[in-house]
Structures are given as C-alpha cells and as structure tokens.
Amino acid sequence: MDNRAERIGMTTAYWNVQSLSEEGIESAKQDSTTRQAMGEAAALLRKGGIVAFPTETVYGLGADARSTAAVEAVFAAKGRPSDNPLIVHIAERSQLEELVTDIPPVALTLMDMYWPGPLTIVLPLRPNVLSTRVTAGLDTVGIRMPDHRVALALIKGADCPIAAPSANRSGRPSPTLASHVQEDLNGRIDGILDGGPAGVGLESTVVRVFSNGDIQVLRPGGITIEQLGKVKGANVIVVGGADEEAQTAISPGLMTGSAHVKTVDSEAPRSPGVKYTHYAPQGELSIVRGSSPQAVATSIKLLLDKASHVGTVTGLLAFEEHMPFYGLNPANVVISLGSIDTPAEAAHKLYTSLRLFDEMGVAYMLSEACPEEGLGEAIMNRLVKAAGGRIIDIE
Numbered sequence: 001m002d003n004r005a006e007r008i009g010m011t012t013a014y015w016n017v018q019s020l021s022e023e024g025i026e027s028a029k030q031d032s033t034t035r036q037a038m039g040e041a042a043a044l045l046r047k048g049g050i051v052a053f054p055t056e057t058v059y060g061l062g063a064d065a066r067s068t069a070a071v072e073a074v075f076a077a078k079g080r081p082s083d084n085p086l087i088v089h090i091a092e093r094s095q096l097e098e099l100v101t102d103i104p105p106v107a108l109t110l111m112d113m114y115w116p117g118p119l120t121i122v123l124p125l126r127p128n129v130l131s132t133r134v135t136a137g138l139d140t141v142g143i144r145m146p147d148h149r150v151a152l153a154l155i156k157g158a159d160c161p162i163a164a165p166s167a168n169r170s171g172r173p174s175p176t177l178a179s180h181v182q183e184d185l186n187g188r189i190d191g192i193l194d195g196g197p198a199g200v201g202l203e204s205t206v207v208r209v210f211s212n213g214d215i216q217v218l219r220p221g222g223i224t225i226e227q228l229g230k231v232k233g234a235n236v237i238v239v240g241g242a243d244e245e246a247q248t249a250i251s252p253g254l255m256t257g258s259a260h261v262k263t264v265d266s267e268a269p270r271s272p273g274v275k276y277t278h279y280a281p282q283g284e285l286s287i288v289r290g291s292s293p294q295a296v297a298t299s300i301k302l303l304l305d306k307a308s309h310v311g312t313v314t315g316l317l318a319f320e321e322h323m324p325f326y327g328l329n330p331a332n333v334v335i336s337l338g339s340i341d342t343p344a345e346a347a348h349k350l351y352t353s354l355r356l357f358d359e360m361g362v363a364y365m366l367s368e369a370c371p372e373e374g375l376g377e378a379i380m381n382r383l384v385k386a387a388g389g390r391i392i393d394i395e
Helices: 003-007 032-046 068-078 093-099 105-114 149-158 178-185 242-249 293-309 320-326 343-359 376-386
Strands: 013-016 051-053 060-064 087-089 119-124 140-144 191-194 205-209 214-219 235-238 284-289 314-318 333-336 364-368 391-393
Touching: 013 032, 032 051, 032 060, 032 149, 032 191, 051 149, 051 178, 060 068, 060 149, 093 140, 105 119, 105 205, 105 214, 178 191, 178 343, 284 293, 284 376, 293 314, 293 320, 293 364, 314 320, 320 333, 333 343, 343 376
Parallel strands: 013 191, 051 191, 087 140, 119 205, 214 235, 284 364, 284 391, 314 333, 314 364
Antiparallel strands: 051 060, 119 140, 205 214
C-alpha cells in the first residue's frame, strides 16, 4: 500500500497550546482547552498517528518509535529517504533502560549537564524494542530529552518513545513556527501542536560516546564544541567543518570552483542531517567568505548586480555590522542575521530567513560566512547544507 498517497489530502488537526503552563498539563492552573488538545494529540500518537510539535530547537514530526507503520507514515509525509536514522525523544531518564543496553559514564555526565536540552546522544540499542525504520537497521539509537514543556507533556501523555525528525518536507528549511509546518505538511499529517516560536532555531547537537570517554560530534547544533569540552576527562572528536561539509553536500554534477564530489563507501550514518542536501531554499544559495568583510561585500555586490541585470530576483543574508558596506538596496530582499558577535540571533533567524526568500520569490541569494566557533559551527553547517556545498572563496 502506498502510505504517501493514502495520507495526502487528509484533515490535519490544529491545536494552539501556547498557553500551556510551566506547572504542567495536570496543573489546576491549566485551562481545559489546552488540556484537551494535549490529550487528543497524545491519543493520536498512541493510535499510530503522526503529530507535529514544538521543541526548543525546531518543530518535530512525532510518531511512536515502536511502530513501523507510524514511522513509515513520517517518511511518507516528509518525502524523506528512509536510510537515515531518526532521533528518539523521551521525557524521563527512566525510559532509557528499555531502549539501550549501556550508558557510558561520559554520557551520564552529558545528561546531567545538558538534559533536557538540544543534545542527542547515540547509544547502543536494546534489540527488538524500536522499529528498525527508526534506526535504519543500525545497532545504535540517538536519544534526546527536549527542553520544551509542550514536547515533554506530549511524550508523557503518549506514554511511548517518540521518533521525530524535523516537521518539514525533505530538503526544505526546518520549521521554527507552526505556520512553517502548515506550509509543508498540511493535509499530510494528523495534527499540529502550535507552541509558538522555537527557541534555538537549529537542530540538536548529535554526539556518539564511548566507554573510554571519547565524544564524537556527528552533527553540530545547539550545544557547542566548547560546552562539550567542559566534560571532565572527555576527549571531544570533531568530524568535518565547512569545507568537508561542502564536499558531502554538493549535489551530483555540481561544481563550485575547485570543489568536486567525493564518493566514499562508508558505514551508514548514525545521525540525521549528514547524508543529503538539507535545509535548502527553492532558489540558489551560495556562501561567500574572504579575508575581510569589506572584500566579501564588494564581491557579493558584484555578483548580485550581475544577477539582477538579467532580471533575477536576488537576496542577501549579512550580519548587521557589515550592512554599511553594501550601500542602499544591494538586493531585492536583504535580511540581517543580527550581530556577528551574537550567533544565537543568527541561529534563531536562519531558517525563517530562508523561508522568507521563498515567499518573496528569490531565485539567487548570497550569504556571508561566519566564524566556525561556538554556535557558528552549527550555523555554517546548516548554511553549507542549504547551499548544496556552494562556497565562493575570495582573496
């Protein structure tokens, strides 16, 4: 049966639960409408439905991680390849015992420091407890505890581990608002819980931990390399960077300067977001980096002018301090990523900005690069993925 065809055109329920109190869903202070909405959403998950919900990172599309049919419905709704693993979300540490066989000491320390929060930890999977579609057939599973009261209440109400990738069509920018989910998935999923804007704006950091204390960073995100380095006795192993991401993100046949496609036979990815082009706007995005902001701005203006002269709708992503270098109206749509000294602002704005370019019909857009340190590493990771590996280096 074609699950995707079966689900297109279905009615998608919408619940506004922004009033969910910090005291929790069972609190006497909680209004009955929100309590009912959360109960209906949890019941849908228990019955094998798929529901979008807010987290502190981005909106997720949740399904019972034990149900193959439910997980396949997630893949169908997203139009996503099913050979990447999904992250499993829990609300209590006690759920770990039924899901994994071992928790290295360094993993426990990470949980103490950063759970609930934007950190996914890849651990050895207990056999026969989750759908193999969640783990892509691997012997490990990525688990996190979100730091969002709606997400935690939903997981508790559903009383099951929730597998949840981002709630967008595959390849599109991740959703940070419920309206983004509606744009991509209305009529394809059972329901949407609107909990207001996501906080961090980028997905979780994914790490794999080992008994010797090694922490391997599989995907940068809301917890920085510097924060991971604060774990006593841990050795943080960082895989890749913007240039390596550019090689893996380039679409077949796409050439940018001296960049080329590497075809490497390796083990299946143990983290989502590392195998295919992700987070992309509908137009063509490239990243420009160079020795100085002035040099970058000069090159960007020349490229944008060239595109606009042939009638192309153009867009620019730049940091606030650099805006004076561009003069008036350097592009049809100009978006500030905020101060280069506050990367959290850029992280929060990035996906919304890419979606705004789509709304405004932008076909060609350029973005400044940012320093690959702290949260900047995750920002560059997502930008490179969104750009399909297109990086323009200037002198």
